[in-house]
Amino acid sequence: MSPLATSPPVSGTGEGAAHDLLPSPKVETARMVGLYVVSVGVALGVIAVLVLAVGHAPGSVFTALYQGSVATPGALGRTLDDTIPVILVALGTLVAVRAGMFNIGQTGQLVFGAVCAAFIALKVHGPGPLVLILALVCGLAGGAVWAGLAALLYAWRRINVVISTLLLTYVATQVLDYLVSSQRFLEEPSSSPIGALPQSAILPANVDLPHPGAYPSFGVSLGIVIALVIFGAFAVLMARSPWGMRLRMVGANPTAARRFGIRVAAVAGGALVISGALAGLAGSIMLTGEVYRITGGFANTFGNDGLLAALVCRDRPGWLLPVSFVFGVIRSGGNYFLSTGVPDYLALVLRGLLVLALVFPPVYLERREWARRLKAARVLVLRGSRAVAEKGSVS
Amino acid sequence: MSIDGTADLSRIAESTRTPRPSREEGGGIRSSSDVRVELENVTKRFGPVVACRGVSLAVRQGEVHGLLGENGAGKTTLMKVLIGLVPGDGGEVRLGGRPVVVKDPVHAAALGLAMAQQHFSLVERLKVWENVALAHRGKMGRREATRAIGEIGERYGLTADANARVEDLTMGQRQRVELLKCLSLKPGVLILDEPTSVLTKAESRELFSVLRQVVQVDGLAVVLISHKLDEVLEVTDVVTIMRDGSVVAELRTAEADAHRLAKAMVGREVLLQADMAAVGLLDEEAARAASEAPAGSAGTAPTAGTAPSASVPAQPAPALRLVGVSARGPDGRLVLDELSIEVAAGEIVGIAGVDGNGQAAIGEVMSGILSVEAGTIEVAGREVAPRAASLMRAGVAVIPEDRHASGCVLRMSVEENLVAAELDVFRGRTGLLDKKAIRARALELIANFDITCPSPQVPMSALSGGNQQRVVLARELSRDPRVVIAVQPTRGLDVGAIEYVSEQLRAAAANGAGILLVSSELDELVALAHRVAVIHGGRIIGEMTRGRIDVERLGLLMGGRVA
Ligand SMILES: Nc1ncnc2c1ncn2[C@@H]1O[C@H](COP(=O)(O)OP(=O)(O)OP(=O)(O)O)[C@@H](O)[C@H]1O
Numbered sequence: 025m026s027p028l029a030t031s032p033p034v035s036g037t038g039e040g041a042a043h044d045l046l047p048s049p050k051v052e053t054a055r056m057v058g059l060y061v062v063s064v065g066v067a068l069g070v071i072a073v074l075v076l077a078v079g080h081a082p083g084s085v086f087t088a089l090y091q092g093s094v095a096t097p098g099a100l101g102r103t104l105d106d107t108i109p110v111i112l113v114a115l116g117t118l119v120a121v122r123a124g125m126f127n128i129g130q131t132g133q134l135v136f137g138a139v140c141a142a143f144i145a146l147k148v149h150g151p152g153p154l155v156l157i158l159a160l161v162c163g164l165a166g167g168a169v170w171a172g173l174a175a176l177l178y179a180w181r182r183i184n185v186v187i188s189t190l191l192l193t194y195v196a197t198q199v200l201d202y203l204v205s206s207q208r209f210l211e212e213p214s215s216s217p218i219g220a221l222p223q224s225a226i227l228p229a230n231v232d233l234p235h236p237g238a239y240p241s242f243g244v245s246l247g248i249v250i251a252l253v254i255f256g257a258f259a260v261l262m263a264r265s266p267w268g269m270r271l272r273m274v275g276a277n278p279t280a281a282r283r284f285g286i287r288v289a290a291v292a293g294g295a296l297v298i299s300g301a302l303a304g305l306a307g308s309i310m311l312t313g314e315v316y317r318i319t320g321g322f323a324n325t326f327g328n329d330g331l332l333a334a335l336v337c338r339d340r341p342g343w344l345l346p347v348s349f350v351f352g353v354i355r356s357g358g359n360y361f362l363s364t365g366v367p368d369y370l371a372l373v374l375r376g377l378l379v380l381a382l383v384f385p386p387v388y389l390e391r392r393e394w395a396r397r398l399k400a401a402r403v404l405v406l407r408g409s410r411a412v413a414e415k416g417s418v419s
Numbered sequence: 420m421s422i423d424g425t426a427d428l429s430r431i432a433e434s435t436r437t438p439r440p441s442r443e444e445g446g447g448i449r450s451s452s453d454v455r456v457e458l459e460n461v462t463k464r465f466g467p468v469v470a471c472r473g474v475s476l477a478v479r480q481g482e483v484h485g486l487l488g489e490n491g492a493g494k495t496t497l498m499k500v501l502i503g504l505v506p507g508d509g510g511e512v513r514l515g516g517r518p519v520v521v522k523d524p525v526h527a528a529a530l531g532l533a534m535a536q537q538h539f540s541l542v543e544r545l546k547v548w549e550n551v552a553l554a555h556r557g558k559m560g561r562r563e564a565t566r567a568i569g570e571i572g573e574r575y576g577l578t579a580d581a582n583a584r585v586e587d588l589t590m591g592q593r594q595r596v597e598l599l600k601c602l603s604l605k606p607g608v609l610i611l612d613e614p615t616s617v618l619t620k621a622e623s624r625e626l627f628s629v630l631r632q633v634v635q636v637d638g639l640a641v642v643l644i645s646h647k648l649d650e651v652l653e654v655t656d657v658v659t660i661m662r663d664g665s666v667v668a669e670l671r672t673a674e675a676d677a678h679r680l681a682k683a684m685v686g687r688e689v690l691l692q693a694d695m696a697a698v699g700l701l702d703e704e705a706a707r708a709a710s711e712a713p714a715g716s717a718g719t720a721p722t723a724g725t726a727p728s729a730s731v732p733a734q735p736a737p738a739l740r741l742v743g744v745s746a747r748g749p750d751g752r753l754v755l756d757e758l759s760i761e762v763a764a765g766e767i768v769g770i771a772g773v774d775g776n777g778q779a780a781i782g783e784v785m786s787g788i789l790s791v792e793a794g795t796i797e798v799a800g801r802e803v804a805p806r807a808a809s810l811m812r813a814g815v816a817v818i819p820e821d822r823h824a825s826g827c828v829l830r831m832s833v834e835e836n837l838v839a840a841e842l843d844v845f846r847g848r849t850g851l852l853d854k855k856a857i858r859a860r861a862l863e864l865i866a867n868f869d870i871t872c873p874s875p876q877v878p879m880s881a882l883s884g885g886n887q888q889r890v891v892l893a894r895e896l897s898r899d900p901r902v903v904i905a906v907q908p909t910r911g912l913d914v915g916a917i918e919y920v921s922e923q924l925r926a927a928a929a930n931g932a933g934i935l936l937v938s939s940e941l942d943e944l945v946a947l948a949h950r951v952a953v954i955h956g957g958r959i960i961g962e963m964t965r966g967r968i969d970v971e972r973l974g975l976l977m978g979g980r981v982a
């Protein structure tokens with residue numbers, strides 16, 4: 025089992041009451057694999073039909089997906105570059121979920137982190153590595169602050185985190201739009217041609233994240249090392265540290281956690297802040313390691329990819345790295361669809377289908393579990409225990 | 420013994436079922452047609468644990484059938500199999516002679532099987548009538564539900580306010596609602612899983628008069644699970660005793676007595692609290708302790724304490740002193756009203772009172788989860804901030820009333836729950852948790868506190884009700900606390916376990932802890948406490964020492980009359 029997977033495989037907010045009613049984890053895993061075969065098969069089938077319908081050969085699309093993602097060393101490098109932010113965002117999401125905080129504002133936190141990093145990288149002059157480190161740290165802090173706002177609202181008035189983080193994302197993208205279209209702040213001074221989207225200047229080359237190797241040969245930014253080290257550290261902390269255990273207690277039973285002397289608001293809010301920090305770091309690594317300039321569309325759905333990856337491996341944290349990699353594959357391979365001549369709107373649809381195939385099985389199983397719990401709850405409201413209806417268990 | 424309300428109740432003659440005017444006396448022969456439900460050879464496994472192994476049980480109509488057994492014996496599981504809440508692994512269920520497969524509790528309800536669960540099945544946020552309506556799966560509106568509550572209430576003398584929210588009710592009232600809900604389904608078989616563990620004596624008596632009526636007048640068959648031997652003797656006709664998943668004895672109640680039942684259950688002689696109270700063990704012990712030496716050595720606690728605070732300083736400061744403590748519940752009501760009390764080191768002070776007079780609040784304040792409005796808490800002469808962490812650091816251990824909901828984390832493992840309150844002790848040199856030490860500690864506590872569980876890694880939710888409580892007890896008592904606040908500590912425990920807890924509390928006191936024992940069991944208070952104080956409306960309104968407990972005066976005090 026993965027180091028993160030110390031909690032029992034029952035997910036969601038209901039307590040273990042439905043335990044008796046659930047299939048064992050082994051059955052569940054087998055079912056999950058089966059569902060994946062089906063869902064990916066269906067997605068590929070639909071893709072083939074769609075591609076045929078617009079008059080192209082389906083085979084060429086699949087080849088493109090493969091060629092563009094893993095077939096060549098260069099493509100593999102790009103895929104890994106695309107995997108980095110997904111790992112970080114998904115990891116943060118899982119940390120927050122453990123404490124019962126459903127952060128869905130990763131995009132906003134990523135954007136705000138990247139904005140902070142861009143300010144440092146563009147406005148601070150000094151030795152490159154120093155500025156780079158400062159930019160990454162500020163990016164991390166920016167994401168933390170952005171999530172911290174939601175954490176404060178939660179601690180202060182128990183404002184629902186789902187809502188506050190979501191709304192803060194809109195604010196963050198507005199802030200970004202304003203900053204990159206204002207010469208006083210981030211907009212490229214040498215003014216872009218009329219009609220082009222506003223963007224910042226390119227970062228000075230000496231503050232770029234080292235990127236050993238370059239396309240077409242294998243190359244990946246140093247961000248991958250950062251992401252893996254952070255993942256490893258969190259895996260250990262979540263599984264082995266008192267903090268990790270407190271986190272789970274707060275998520276599973278806040279009242280009991282309070283009895284054990286745990287400061288629930290601090291732990292839960294802290295988890296949210298960590299989640300934001302990791303998203304902010306993801307944004308700054310994207311900025312300094314891959315994109316090199318910030319634009320209105322900077323987030324490029326990386327925040328959502330991370331969120332979806334976390335959704336896929338919520339109960340199986342060990343899957344986080346491979347799942348993130350698959351998201352990278354879909355993204356970098358999906359960019360190659362255009363090379364086969366399919367129209368760009370269709371390329372987006374195809375990518376969406378693949379993501380859907382990836383997310384469907386766990387979500388389906390979870391929904392089914394909820395349906396089962398709902399039934400169990402009805403049943404238990406009838407005879408059973410307060411447990412499922414509220415929390416607790418049958419005994 | 421007189422039964423309140425029987426006269427009134429017998430007036431109501433009409434019944435939906437064939438009335439059975441009286442039980443046959445003397446345990447004579449019954450025709451098999453009397454058998455309502457029959458379980459044959461029922462087996463249920465949870466992984467390696469066999470919760471029920473080939474259990475056969477016949478419940479007859481017009482009978483209260485007691486089901487006894489130690490914690491984890493498989494009583495709840497057997498009943499869950501019967502109502503289809505968990506699928507059985509083998510065996511047969513027969514209803515009125517015909518084999519049936521009970522698919523789920525909804526199906527069971529349709530077949531006339533109703534069960535009131537050990538930890539209730541009420542939605543706390545909803546009102547009483549809404550809970551009753553839910554049991555009818557939305558086929559009942561507000562008016563019908565209210566009417567049903569009124570009718571059943573009148574018929575059985577079970578009154579409940581249909582518009583009250585369940586969360587505002589005391590445990591006793593909730594139990595009444597749970598029962599109302601079951602009865603509203605007009606079942607043929609009523610299963611009650613430890614209904615009286617949260618009831619006061621008077622409430623239990625009320626319940627029993629209802630039970631008598633449903634079996635005698637309405638001809639229902641009742642299964643009653645209980646750990647309280649005296650009430651089993653009082654109300655049941657037949658008793659089946661389970662141990663370790665099997666039936667070890669079945670006997671007519673008329674032929675049984677408390678010691679025989681206890682012995683059959685536990686497999687050895689048990690010292691019942693009632694005996695302790697009668698024998699005056701405590702006085703003997705106190706005398707011995709006094710003659711032996713000052714504090715400290717009398718303890719026989721099996722715990723390998725981690726932070727020995729055992730040596731009691733010969734200081735005059737009481738272990739615990741509450742001065743004018745006031746607190747408000749979530750609804751703004753004053754639940755503790757300038758409560759003051761002192762507990763000396765080595766002393767056990769009992770708190771008696773009618774449920775809902777601030778007992779639970781004492782536990783919550785001492786756990787730091789209910790904030791204190793006024794007053795101070797002193798532990799061993801030093802004032803302690805009323806926050807969870809400070810109280811814990813000062814050596815306060817709390818066995819909360821609502822163990823199930825807030826005393827443990829059901830989704831986490833048994834071992835994690837056992838060490839949850841002292842994580843820092845298990846921090847290794849690297850700052851990470853020392854898993855090996857945690858495992859060792861868990862195994863030690865599981866052995867010492869006789870917790871039945873397949874392994875320390877299973878989630879708490881897989882333990883039987885009584886074993887979940889043992890986990891909480893083990894965690895709290897093993898920390899060598901200075902002060903123990905035990906709120907209904909034996910609720911839901913079997914007789915053997917009660918004996919054990921009694922020993923543990925005494926040992927903790929002998930080790931110099933001050934113990935505040937909140938209990939609605941008079942026997943328990945008399946058996947354990949040096950002094951009994953009575954709480955009413957959130958304040959202490961009277962007190963008596965052990966030697967001169969006057970039950971009548973106690974009753975008056977509990978009712979709020981200063982006598
Ligand atoms: N869902 C489950 N998963 C695994 N084991 C279980 C589960 N439910 C019960 N058990 C085990 O089955 C055994 C019997 O449990 P059960 O709840 O029937 O006991 P009980 O007789 O009702 O005890 P109590 O008096 O403590 O309520 C226990 O050892 C318990 O640990």
Ligand SMILES: [Mg+2]
Pocket residue numbers: 419494495496537612883884885
């Ligand atoms: Mg039970």
